[in-house]
Amino acid sequence: MATKWVYMFSEGDATMRNLLGGKGANLAEMTKIGLPVPQGFTVTTEACTQYYEDGRQINDEIMAQVMEAMSKMEEITGKKFGDKENPLLVSVRSGARASMPGMMDTILNLGLNEEVVETMAAKSGNPRWAWDCYRRFIQMFSDVVMEVGKKYFEALIDEMKAKKGVSADTELDADDLKELASQFKAEYKNKLGEDFPTDPKLQLVEAIKAVFRSWDNPRANVYRRDNDIPYSWGTAVNVQMMAFGNMGETSGSGVAFTRDPATGENKFYAEVLMNAQGEDVVAGIRTPMEFDELKNIGMTDIHDELLNIANILEDHYRDMQDMEFTIENHKLYMLQCRNGKRTAKAALKIANDLVKEGKITKEKAVSMIDPRNLDSLLHGSFSKESLKNAVQIGKGLPAAPGAACGKVVFTAEDAKAQGAAGEKVVLVRLETSPEDIEGMKAAQGILTARGGMTSHAAVVARGMGACCVAGCSAIVMDEENKTFSLGGHTYKEGDIISFDGSTGNIYDGALPVQDGSIEDEDFKTIMEWADEIRTLKVRTNADTPADARKAVELGAEGIGLVRTEHMFFEGNRIDAFREMICSDTKEEREEALEKILPLQQGDFEGIYEAMEGRPVTIRFLDPPLHEFVPTEEEDFEKLAKAKGKTVEEIKVLCEGLHEFNPMMGHRGVRLAASYPEIAVMQTKAVIRAAIKVNQAHPDWNVVPEIMIPLVSKVHELKFVKQYVVETADAEIAAAGIDMKYSVGTMIEIPRACVMADKIAKYAEFFCFGTNDLTQMTYGFSRDDSGKFLQDYYDKKIMENDPFAKLDQEGVGELIKLAVKKGHEMRPEIHCGICGEHGGDPSSVEFCHSIGLDYVSCSPFRVPIARLAAAQAALKD
Ligand code: PEP
Numbered sequence: 001m002a003t004k005w006v007y008m009f010s011e012g013d014a015t016m017r018n019l020l021g022g023k024g025a026n027l028a029e030m031t032k033i034g035l036p037v038p039q040g041f042t043v044t045t046e047a048c049t050q051y052y053e054d055g056r057q058i059n060d061e062i063m064a065q066v067m068e069a070m071s072k073m074e075e076i077t078g079k080k081f082g083d084k085e086n087p088l089l090v091s092v093r094s095g096a097r098a099s100m101p102g103m104m105d106t107i108l109n110l111g112l113n114e115e116v117v118e119t120m121a122a123k124s125g126n127p128r129w130a131w132d133c134y135r136r137f138i139q140m141f142s143d144v145v146m147e148v149g150k151k152y153f154e155a156l157i158d159e160m161k162a163k164k165g166v167s168a169d170t171e172l173d174a175d176d177l178k179e180l181a182s183q184f185k186a187e188y189k190n191k192l193g194e195d196f197p198t199d200p201k202l203q204l205v206e207a208i209k210a211v212f213r214s215w216d217n218p219r220a221n222v223y224r225r226d227n228d229i230p231y232s233w234g235t236a237v238n239v240q241m242m243a244f245g246n247m248g249e250t251s252g253s254g255v256a257f258t259r260d261p262a263t264g265e266n267k268f269y270a271e272v273l274m275n276a277q278g279e280d281v282v283a284g285i286r287t288p289m290e291f292d293e294l295k296n297i298g299m300t301d302i303h304d305e306l307l308n309i310a311n312i313l314e315d316h317y318r319d320m321q322d323m324e325f326t327i328e329n330h331k332l333y334m335l336q337c338r339n340g341k342r343t344a345k346a347a348l349k350i351a352n353d354l355v356k357e358g359k360i361t362k363e364k365a366v367s368m369i370d371p372r373n374l375d376s377l378l379h380g381s382f383s384k385e386s387l388k389n390a391v392q393i394g395k396g397l398p399a400a401p402g403a404a405c406g407k408v409v410f411t412a413e414d415a416k417a418q419g420a421a422g423e424k425v426v427l428v429r430l431e432t433s434p435e436d437i438e439g440m441k442a443a444q445g446i447l448t449a450r451g452g453m454t455s456h457a458a459v460v461a462r463g464m465g466a467c468c469v470a471g472c473s474a475i476v477m478d479e480e481n482k483t484f485s486l487g488g489h490t491y492k493e494g495d496i497i498s499f500d501g502s503t504g505n506i507y508d509g510a511l512p513v514q515d516g517s518i519e520d521e522d523f524k525t526i527m528e529w530a531d532e533i534r535t536l537k538v539r540t541n542a543d544t545p546a547d548a549r550k551a552v553e554l555g556a557e558g559i560g561l562v563r564t565e566h567m568f569f570e571g572n573r574i575d576a577f578r579e580m581i582c583s584d585t586k587e588e589r590e591e592a593l594e595k596i597l598p599l600q601q602g603d604f605e606g607i608y609e610a611m612e613g614r615p616v617t618i619r620f621l622d623p624p625l626h627e628f629v630p631t632e633e634e635d636f637e638k639l640a641k642a643k644g645k646t647v648e649e650i651k652v653l654c655e656g657l658h659e660f661n662p663m664m665g666h667r668g669v670r671l672a673a674s675y676p677e678i679a680v681m682q683t684k685a686v687i688r689a690a691i692k693v694n695q696a697h698p699d700w701n702v703v704p705e706i707m708i709p710l711v712s713k714v715h716e717l718k719f720v721k722q723y724v725v726e727t728a729d730a731e732i733a734a735a736g737i738d739m740k741y742s743v744g745t746m747i748e749i750p751r752a753c754v755m756a757d758k759i760a761k762y763a764e765f766f767c768f769g770t771n772d773l774t775q776m777t778y779g780f781s782r783d784d785s786g787k788f789l790q791d792y793y794d795k796k797i798m799e800n801d802p803f804a805k806l807d808q809e810g811v812g813e814l815i816k817l818a819v820k821k822g823h824e825m826r827p828e829i830h831c832g833i834c835g836e837h838g839g840d841p842s843s844v845e846f847c848h849s850i851g852l853d854y855v856s857c858s859p860f861r862v863p864i865a866r867l868a869a870a871q872a873a874l875k876d
């Protein structure tokens with residue numbers, strides 16, 4: 001059978017969302033339950049995909065079905081397209097599977113031409129309305145379909161209003177609007193060299209094409225990436241008979257919510273704008289009146305009817321509904337309903353209240369909250385209101401959520417000093433390094449010109465819950481003179497900017513930040529339900545006791561990754577660390593390690609204490625050396641003094657550490673293989689700390705998990721493990737106790753996945769380091785891929801950043817292979833993931849589906865992972 005590309009509203013229902021889009025499916029559903037919906041049809045999302053496959057053409061088969069649906073619509077409505085007696089006008093609107101408010105295009109009043117408008121003016125006795133429709137149509141068609149004239153049209157309206165001495169467009173009369181229509185058409189011809197199309201069928205075809213085309217417009221592409229909506233879904237197009245809200249004072253347009261979308265309060269809310277079409281309400285041209293005022297203008301019946309419909313719809317969909325309606329000559333029409341967009345706070349309250357009201361189950365409540373939405377609850381955010389007038393100057397990667405606003409500083413020292421003096425500052429850097437850590441802490445947020453989603457700034461900021469926008473390559477940086485340029489502005493120290501770590505958007509000037517909080521009963525309840533449902537455990541990546549405590553507060557069940565090199569970011573610890581890496585003899589190194597040992601042991605004790613007996617996986621040193629070698633003259637001098645060498649000697653040593661590709665350099669297990677004394681020192685620290693904490697808390701039973709990073713060959717693990725085991729056993733024996741510990745490995749090199757059975761012989765657990773695994777599977781640099789990923793998005797080579805959202809078909813297959821091989825060799829092996837993907841909802845779902853035991857993510861993403869894991873379990 002030939003493909004069905006077009007469905008009348010009467011042929012569909014709410015279950016057909018994938019094919020009809022959200023709007024189309026809900027229009028069909030409202031039709032089915034007998035609500036007053038102006039009739040029409042939906043061109044499917046598959047037709048959109050076909051349009052792109054056919055080289056942006058609507059093929060004959062789709063066209064024929066559109067025309068057939070048009071005839072059916074004429075029969076149903078008793079009106080005719082382009083008719084002089086009883087003309088049919090339609091709206092043409094987009095509607096994807098997932099709602100994308102304001103991202104795509106809408107055209108109203110289609111079907112008008114010079115003759116039809118005259119008929120409408122004469123027959124209705126309301127020429128003002130007829131000409132108002134026509135000028136709106138020319139305006140929208142030109143803007144959306146032909147992409148011309150928007151600004152010019154607005155200027156013409158302003159000129160006309162000035163000429164007439166009026167301020168509202170409702171004050172323009174029929175003749176003014178007629179005059180505007182002819183000015184608009186002249187502008188159209190002027191820009192395109194042809195007359196404005198008069199044939200309604202041609203208008204319709206062009207409008208459908210324009211909606212399909214709008215699926216690929218830049219703002220829709222950005223929205224999709226931010227909201228994890230695949231490009232392949234396409235948008236449907238809804239063609240619907242017009243209901244006119246601009247027919248006079250007994251007509252109007254409005255929007256309504258069954259509950260408050262900001263707070264979640266169970267209170268119906270609606271706004272109506274009389275004598276207006278839908279886009280006027282959205283555009284905020286005039287201030288709408290409150291819903292109850294309908295009663296004061298003789299429309300109590302409409303008021304009651306809408307309230308009744310709102311109840312029917314909420315009961316039907318069992319979720320808060322957002323509706324659009326039109327009143328045409330005192331008759332109500334429903335134009336749209338959908339599950340309303342809401343703040344995180346409202347989402348939690350609504351879900352919880354619906355359970356209390358007996359309308360939904362706990363499982364449904366857990367499944368209806370978008371885990372990514374929790375970000376705004378845990379972190380600060382900009383209010384929708386303030387963003388309306390914000391001037392965006394650029395966009396980087398949304399590296400760590402939150403909202404930052406403050407005075408620009410260019411160095412970590414300035415951030416620290418000014419932060420301590422009570423200033424709100426934002427740290428703007430080319431890229432960050434471990435030395436910046438304290439400045440990063442003192443700043444409201446971090447903005448970098450370089451680096452990807454797993455770059456130093458991103459990982460560290462996420463760990464500490466700070467806002468970070470990374471890799472904004474449009475920034476032209478002059479660190480020396482403390483200025484940078486972006487979006488046509490040049491900023492110097494002290495100038496104020498704002499940025500949003502959840503979207504990557506950067507704004508000029510100050511925007512008010514609203515704080516986040518987890519002190520919310522609804523949040524607690526929903527998270528408890530999520531924990532009852534999920535089977536996947538959630539651990540955290542934490543390097544300090546403070547991070548560990550925060551993570552426990554947010555529900556972490558253990559630590560999946562302590563990056564021990566991160567422990568050297570604080571204070572002057574980096575000095576000892578540099579002394580260690582800049583050693584040229586074993587003795588020198590051991591001397592430096594002796595200084596480090598008590599610091600590490602103290603750190604581990606603090607972390608075990610914070611975790612109160614929960615499992616803790618400690619990863620042995622894995623420093624990409626370039627992040628740690630000194631670059632500043634004074635640091636060279638300091639190091640030289642500490643090591644009793646000359647600055648020149650130190651520089652030569654550091655130069656010797658230079659690597660062309662440090663991410664693939666002398667790090668991880670390779671470092672321990674070259675210098676086993678490092679592994680010995682770390683083992684002592686891990687075991688001594690555990691012995692001490694277990695003695696202090698006999699009821700806890702800490703079983704340290706030692707993790708060796710970056711293994712590619714089983715021999716590497718075997719070699720280093722022998723030092724670990726020897727040292728650990730000796731420490732335990734010396735303490736005269738019986739304490740268990742385990743040794744496992746990170747799997748973060750493709751070769752390790754392929755050889756996982758051999759590796760599992762020596763590894764009691766696997767933890768997938770998907771940051772490096774992604775880097776090495778793709779061969780994309782973690783730090784630099786941002787530079788070309790935008791080209792890949794634009795060219796549809798890739799849809800998402802693989803460092804943020806796990807590439808399931810490539811990297812994921814390698815993980816699956818490793819899990820399978822690991823279990824073949826060691827059935828009881830436990831497997832987790834600790835790359836940044838551990839806090840990404842779709843990646844968490846994947847981890848659940850392939851049977852991992854846990855995901856581990858930064859503290860502030862723990863609730864997101866808990867919720868995503870529960871939702872994954874509900875999909876089984
Ligand atoms: C990884 O590679 O995924 C990982 C967690 O380790 P790091 O980011 O420290 O390299």
Ligand code: MG
Binds near residue numbers: 709748769771772
């Ligand atoms: Mg790694």
